[in-house]
Amino acid sequence: MQIYLPIAEVSVNAFLLLGLGGLVGILSGMFGVGGGFLMTPLLFFIGIPPAVAVATEANQIVAASFSGALAHFRRKTLDLWMGLILLAGGLVGATAGVQVFAALKAVGQVDLLVRVCYVVFLGIIGSLMFIESARAVSRSRRKTQPRRKLHQHSWIHGLPFKVKFRTSGLYISAIPPLLVGALVGLLAAIMGVGGGFIMVPAMIYLLGMPTKVVIGTSLFQITFVTAFTTIMHAHTNQTVDVALAFLLFIGGVVGAQIGARLGVKLQAEQLRIILSMLVLGVCGKLAFDLLVQPAELYSIGTQ
Amino acid sequence: MMRILAPFLILIAAASAAEDERIITALSQNRVAITANFDGSEILIYGAIKRESPQPEGKLGLVITVAGPPERSIVRRKERVFGIWVNVDAVEVGAAPTFYAVASSAPIEDILLHIEDLRYNIRVERMIDWVEMPQDIDDALEFPDALVRIRQSQGLYAEKPESVEIRDDTLFGTQVALPANLVEGEYTATVYITRDGKVVDSHASTIDVRKVGLGRWIYALAHEQPLLYGLLSVLLAAFTGWFASTVFRRIA
Numbered sequence: 001m002q003i004y005l006p007i008a009e010v011s012v013n014a015f016l017l018l019g020l021g022g023l024v025g026i027l028s029g030m031f032g033v034g035g036g037f038l039m040t041p042l043l044f045f046i047g048i049p050p051a052v053a054v055a056t057e058a059n060q061i062v063a064a065s066f067s068g069a070l071a072h073f074r075r076k077t078l079d080l081w082m083g084l085i086l087l088a089g090g091l092v093g094a095t096a097g098v099q100v101f102a103a104l105k106a107v108g109q110v111d112l113l114v115r116v117c118y119v120v121f122l123g124i125i126g127s128l129m130f131i132e133s134a135r136a137v138s139r140s141r142r143k144t145q146p147r148r149k150l151h152q153h154s155w156i157h158g159l160p161f162k163v164k165f166r167t168s169g170l171y172i173s174a175i176p177p178l179l180v181g182a183l184v185g186l187l188a189a190i191m192g193v194g195g196g197f198i199m200v201p202a203m204i205y206l207l208g209m210p211t212k213v214v215i216g217t218s219l220f221q222i223t224f225v226t227a228f229t230t231i232m233h234a235h236t237n238q239t240v241d242v243a244l245a246f247l248l249f250i251g252g253v254v255g256a257q258i259g260a261r262l263g264v265k266l267q268a269e270q271l272r273i274i275l276s277m278l279v280l281g282v283c284g285k286l287a288f289d290l291l292v293q294p295a296e297l298y299s300i301g302t303q
Numbered sequence: 304m305m306r307i308l309a310p311f312l313i314l315i316a317a318a319s320a321a322e323d324e325r326i327i328t329a330l331s332q333n334r335v336a337i338t339a340n341f342d343g344s345e346i347l348i349y350g351a352i353k354r355e356s357p358q359p360e361g362k363l364g365l366v367i368t369v370a371g372p373p374e375r376s377i378v379r380r381k382e383r384v385f386g387i388w389v390n391v392d393a394v395e396v397g398a399a400p401t402f403y404a405v406a407s408s409a410p411i412e413d414i415l416l417h418i419e420d421l422r423y424n425i426r427v428e429r430m431i432d433w434v435e436m437p438q439d440i441d442d443a444l445e446f447p448d449a450l451v452r453i454r455q456s457q458g459l460y461a462e463k464p465e466s467v468e469i470r471d472d473t474l475f476g477t478q479v480a481l482p483a484n485l486v487e488g489e490y491t492a493t494v495y496i497t498r499d500g501k502v503v504d505s506h507a508s509t510i511d512v513r514k515v516g517l518g519r520w521i522y523a524l525a526h527e528q529p530l531l532y533g534l535l536s537v538l539l540a541a542f543t544g545w546f547a548s549t550v551f552r553r554i555a
Contacts, residue, residue: 002342002483006518007525011342011483059536066544071552108379108390116387227537234533238525242536243339243518249540253547290387296456297381298449299390302374 007241008052021248025255030263034194054192055233058226059245061194065222072216079167079213083220089181090225097189098232122283129276137269168209194222325353326506336515343483349476361498364414371402372488378446394446397432401486406477408467416500458482
């Protein structure tokens with residue numbers, strides 16, 4: 001069944017969209033990732049204009065992360081104070097990102113920006129995940145685990161503007177969370193991702209937050225930053241396609257439930273190797289498209 | 304008396320000779336609704352050639368064009384910069400139709416003189432208005448070709464010789480395919496009748512292409528009230544998120 005998307009102005013098979021939403025939903029349910037970093041490139045591949053794909057994906061992430069954040073809020077596994085500081089940074093980053101996006105859209109370079117960002121970030125994250133999970137697999141074979149220090153003092157603790165985060169049990173400067181939030185907001189606006197794949201490691205390793213509250217706090221920040229990004233994109237670029245977002249979301253919700261159940265049955269380390277290879281695969285395809293001479297050198301843009 | 308009137312009579316005769324053949328056309332539909340499941344459409348353009356006197360000499364030809372609303376756009380060309388392909392040169396197009404189909408009863412060169420094309424702007428190249436060709440770009444003339452080539456590959460520009468059927472030199476008809484990626488606006492279908500490559504008569508009718516239903520509403524809201532639209536998109540997402548979490552909590 002073909003469906004005409006009113007903002008993207010292309011006709012796409014509705015089942016393909018539901019299927020993509022479902023597939024990415026399964027992955028996000030299995031691995032606990034948002035899936036935006038996979039969904040946005042997949043939308044490029046099926047012919048959605050990148051500007052529309054990025055803005056619409058931000059809208060879809062609102063729905064997905066809001067349902068997750070609600071669950072964490074009920075369980076009280078959310079550091080609200082930390083979330084608000086990350087959010088403040090995120091709003092600044094997203095505002096800057098949408099402006100950069102609009103400026104580059106005007107000179108016809110927005111596709112390039114989005115694609116290059118994807119190649120760089122997917123490349124880094126995919127390689128790190130691959131190395132980390134390969135190590136975890138060999139570690140679990142050897143059955144010995146190196147001891148980790150509970151608390152480490154680093155340069156982070158020397159910064160001013162210290163704030164007490166009761167839920168996380170931290171007393172650290174507000175500057176690192178603000179900067180992490182801003183980077184995530186910038187990526188949300190430019191790449192149409194939640195940014196959990198940057199924020200979660202940063203919260204654990206950089207800020208030293210307890211793992212228990214990391215996911216909830218990250219989802220809280222993502223919900224509001226992507227909501228803000230959606231409104232900004234809708235206002236500045238008119239590129240949010242609510243019909244597309246809705247179809248992706250329905251697929252995504254169902255997929256996430258299936259994925260969560262599948263994830264319990266499968267082995268975590270091997271799953272992460274598969275996910276990292278998937279990320280590297282998408283990265284490779286995008287890099288290939290940038291490096292190899294395209295069949296059509298010309299393109300038509302509107303003003 | 305006759306002597307005074309004679310020159311006028313000749314003039315009238317000449318004028319009526321020029322209008323000896325007139326076109327009567329009709330369209331299968333003059334509205335195209337882009338619905339949520341719009342997957343392209345076909346328009347049947349048909350009609351008859353009306354003659355008051357016996358058929359004049361010369362090769363008869365019919366050319367039918369369907370033009371979509373013109374749009375300002377920009378054509379960009381990629382070049383390899385530091386190993387990756389990047390948009391470098393760009394040429395502005397003042398106006399180019401978003402859709403353009405030319406159907407004719409024979410290869411168009413055979414039934415339409417170039418000079419007549421210049422006068423009536425019939426072929427697609429004549430419909431594209433380049434603001435100015437920049438001097439600093441190498442082979443800038445390849446940009447117009449690229450525009451036509453890309454739109455052809457998207458099914459938006461088409462030239463279909465020998466797709467207009469003529470029966471008994473009087474009745475004619477053709478089908479023009481409108482693709483799924485249609486832009487809304489006012490479309491114009493024009494029928495030209497030619498004799499020995501010269502346009503004898505033409506007739507234009509309009510086709511109204513509109514998004515309808517929910518799609519129309521979404522598009523209008525997104526462009527006219529972007530802030531409200533953004534807020535509504537977020538609210539819808541938040542609601543579906545909440546709904547999903549509630550439903551699955553019940554199931555689990």
